[in-house]
Amino acid sequence: MPKIDDYIPIVGQSVIDDLRLLADHLKGKRIQHINSTAVGGGVAEILNRMVPLLKELGVNTHWDVIKGGEKFYDVTKKFHNALHGKEGDVSNEELATFLENGERNLKEMDLSADIVFVHDPQPITLVKKKKENKWIWRCHVDVSRPNPKVWEFLGKFIAQYDASVFSAPGFSPQLSIPQFLIAPSIDPLSDKNKELPPETIEAVLRKYNIVKDKPIVTQISRFDYLKDPVGVIEAFKQVRKYIDCQLILAGGTASDDPEGQKVLDEVMEKAKGVPDVHVLLMPHNDIEVNALQCASDVIVQKSIKEGFGLTISEALWKSKPVVAGNVGGIPLQVTHKYSGLLCHSVDGCAFAIKQLLNSPAYAKKLGENGREHVRNNFLLTRHLKEYMLLFLSLYHKEDVVYL
Ligand code: UDP
Numbered sequence: 001m002p003k004i005d006d007y008i009p010i011v012g013q014s015v016i017d018d019l020r021l022l023a024d025h026l027k028g029k030r031i032q033h034i035n036s037t038a039v040g041g042g043v044a045e046i047l048n049r050m051v052p053l054l055k056e057l058g059v060n061t062h063w064d065v066i067k068g069g070e071k072f073y074d075v076t077k078k079f080h081n082a083l084h085g086k087e088g089d090v091s092n093e094e095l096a097t098f099l100e101n102g103e104r105n106l107k108e109m110d111l112s113a114d115i116v117f118v119h120d121p122q123p124i125t126l127v128k129k130k131k132e133n134k135w136i137w138r139c140h141v142d143v144s145r146p147n148p149k150v151w152e153f154l155g156k157f158i159a160q161y162d163a164s165v166f167s168a169p170g171f172s173p174q175l176s177i178p179q180f181l182i183a184p185s186i187d188p189l190s191d192k193n194k195e196l197p198p199e200t201i202e203a204v205l206r207k208y209n210i211v212k213d214k215p216i217v218t219q220i221s222r223f224d225y226l227k228d229p230v231g232v233i234e235a236f237k238q239v240r241k242y243i244d245c246q247l248i249l250a251g252g253t254a255s256d257d258p259e260g261q262k263v264l265d266e267v268m269e270k271a272k273g274v275p276d277v278h279v280l281l282m283p284h285n286d287i288e289v290n291a292l293q294c295a296s297d298v299i300v301q302k303s304i305k306e307g308f309g310l311t312i313s314e315a316l317w318k319s320k321p322v323v324a325g326n327v328g329g330i331p332l333q334v335t336h337k338y339s340g341l342l343c344h345s346v347d348g349c350a351f352a353i354k355q356l357l358n359s360p361a362y363a364k365k366l367g368e369n370g371r372e373h374v375r376n377n378f379l380l381t382r383h384l385k386e387y388m389l390l391f392l393s394l395y396h397k398e399d400v401v402y403l
Helices: 004-011 013-025 042-056 070-083 092-108 124-129 148-158 198-207 229-240 260-271 286-295 310-317 346-358 360-377 380-393
Strands: 030-035 060-065 115-119 134-138 163-166 179-181 216-220 246-251 277-281 298-301 322-325 341-343
Touching (some): 013 380, 042 310, 042 380, 070 092, 198 286, 216 286, 229 246, 229 260, 286 310, 310 322, 310 360, 322 360, 341 346
Parallel strands (some): 134 163, 322 341
8 A cells, every 4th residue: 555655756745744734733533434335436436545545644534335225326326317417307205215215324323523524415414413523515426507306405415514525616506505626636656547567457458358459449437328438439430430449448337326237238239240349347456447548549538427537537647648528527637639639429539539549649748748737636645635624624614715
């Protein structure tokens, strides 16, 4: 496990000194993170590295995961899609399922930490147990155009928190509680992002029967409609008319995402008979994801909605040229024609992939710019600093804190 001082060569001594200083001010406070899955998806990805580092800095931090059954996760996935603006009704029975599950967790969980940090809607109702302690609601979803019924329902709980956190300025809604704008981050030293020896990369390609005899275009994501894997295959088919290349569509599942299998089945159907498409259902394995990203010539994240899209920062950190949907938190990471290419459609995606495969020098420059952009904005150290400032600000409400 990397230690906090291991980050000095990447971000500089003063950044680490600041973290130690802030952590000192939090001595004696207990922080509890709560979300709905320990593995799979961006939230778990971040907490897996953030919690040990906060602990190492001396901040008394722990992470709990709520319990839920199939019915509950069906509802929360529906909420997730609805918050991203998907049309459709959420029934009163579904709302009741959500509340009942919350009650069960309320009975079982110790929520007495000084700061309870709740991630996303799944555990949002726990705030009913709020006492004198501070509660933060961290929204990782693009809520710029939420389904009004779901948003209103959640709003009653959000209002009980002391503060909220959103990832991008465009998501910021009208709320009665203070809002903070804090972008997510990646850990440059995690197994997902550290440098790998070429033998490791080759071994992973061999494991999945991929021969690097032609350029590799890759999208790595949960199999989710909002990640548009089918659109990626459509774009690839267009590219392949002109350039001999191969596509990797790799993804795993998340325990709180019940739609994965259905989307995977559709992807398999769509990929049938299309040469050079590798659809990989992967076990959760950070080294393998890292290796596939490193082996790629272009990385795609053709999302239709996206809170942030950690996969993009992961790719940029590896200096890879990226083609990504111009949605949600993605433009924070990709400035068009500077740190990647943005697209709005299958045709646009195909055009951008072709451009990058045809112009390696241009692609290289975008990747290099992207890496520096990530170094300056989306590394875990910046995220730790902003979270600790947020924690401290809860005890200094009279002071204005700008994050
Ligand atoms: N991921 C992974 N294995 C997979 C698919 C995704 O490890 O098969 C990781 C990916 O590398 C990233 C995270 O899961 O770190 C997904 O975060 P992102 O913000 O891109 O999307 P989310 O799943 O949270 O919508």
